[in-house]
Amino acid sequence: MNTALLSRLTESDSLAVGVLGAGNIGTVHLKSALVMPGVDVRAVADARSENRARAKRAGVSRTYDDYATLLESEDLDAAVVALPPFLHADAVEQAAAAGIDVFVEKPLARSSAEADRMLEAATDAGIAVGVDHTLRYQPDVVGVKEAYEDGRVGHVPYASITRLNDGALGRPPATDSPPEWPLDADAAGGGSLLELGIHCFDVLEWLFGDLEVESAAIGETLELPVEDAATVLLRAPETETTITLHCGSYQWEQLPEVNTRLRLEGVTGTIANEEYLPENFYASAAKSAIGNVAGRVTGDDPDVFGPTFYLRAHYDALAAFFDAIRNDERPPVDGRDGKRTLELAEAAYECAKPTGSNDLEATEVTL
Structure with missing residues (x-):
């Protein structure tokens, strides 16, 4: 632990936290x-005035329009980096210069090379870096892992994971223009493979150990400048498991439906995440979703823990980081976990590249 953090913690039992991006x-x-x-929570920074106003309504006393100014002005133990991916590296480097531990929204960076730069700065400064890979904290996914490790289905030769969600365009009919950065490959680093596939890579290595990418395909179901669908074939050498991963941001989420499917096909049976959904999940989630819709009419902010238990998983991930x-x-x-998911995504992008040759035309057929 860095000296500055140690001295602050001895003065108070509470962690002083800043949130970068609202x-x-x-x-x-x-x-x-x-x-x-x-x-x-000492302060929040966001370039958009409406987001700063929302933070104040939530109970934050100080807001900044620039995260660099917040990091310079506040005496913090930790910062939550919830900025667009193209700002992650700069924010982490500035936090490192101030000796502030960071919890970074996924993806950690836009590339493994950029992640290396960030982690080098963190190591030099002696700060901790956490990454918000929340599928590990969802009760349905935890249930699958526990059942698998208990040997409920024995050896698992095959597994599959699917994660679908709505993308930057939102659910039609669209009433507002989408943010620019999710549709900019340079700003975001990629499309659904980085937005959704990253979560899947993390969970699969958590379950099966190191993965190898064998093949991949990416595409656009909508006319967008980044991919909104990706399918990856993986192998886990340690467990001898073959895995298919599919992610896509082309299917509009219908709360309170679960948009993640995880199945392990074992030699004595199947484990599926649907078996481990919380009791009364659909009824309670539907009630919360209705309440949030009504809140739009009255001008109330939504209950962020209401629509699904996904958001509770974010709470648990952040709490685990603070405890650490x-x-x-x-x-x-x-x-390091965040960087590893980027390496797998890059391997998938590489496999999905066109070869430039047509095998049918190159094959000589004789009769």
Whole structure:
């Protein structure tokens, strides 16, 4: 633990936290931190005035329009980086210069090379880096892992995971223009493979150990500048498991439906994540979703923990990070894990590249 953090923690039992970015996911992290015991949210930074106003309504006393100014002005133990991916590296490097531990929204970076730069800065500064890979914290996914490790289905020769969601365009009819950065490959690093596939890579290595990418295909079901669909064939040498992964941002989410499917096909049976959904999940989630719709009419902010348990998983991931830095331990999902998912995504992108040759035309057929 860095000396600055140690001295601050001896003065107070609460972690002093800043939130960088108060958009959709930033608000989830903000509201999580605000209700977390032992956490004092000092300030929020966001370039958009409406997001700063939302942070103040949530109970934050100080807001900044620039995250660099927040990091310079506030005496913090940790910062939550919920900015667009193209700002992650700069934010982490500036936090490292100030000796502030960071919890970074996924993807950690736009590339493994950029992640290397960030992790080098973190190591030099002695700060911890956590990454928000939340599927590990969903109760249905945890249930699958526990059943698998208990040997319920024995050896698993084959597994599959699918994660679908709506992309930057949102559910039609679209009433607002989408943010520019998710549809910009340079700003986001990629499309659905980085937005959704990253989560899947992380969970699969959590289950089966190191993965190898054998083949991949990416495409566009909509006319967008980034891919909105990707299918990857993987192999886990340690467990001798073949895995298919599909992710896509072409299917509009219908709350409270679950848009992640995880199945393990074992020699004595199948484990599926649907078996481990919380009791009364659909009824309680539907009630919360209706309440949020009504809140739009009255002008109330939505209950970020309401529509599905996915958002509770963000709370648990952030709480686990805070617990780790309090105890001077490696975060459960750290920067190396975040970099590893980027390496797998890059391998998939490489496999999906056109070969430039036509095998049918190159084959000589004789009769």
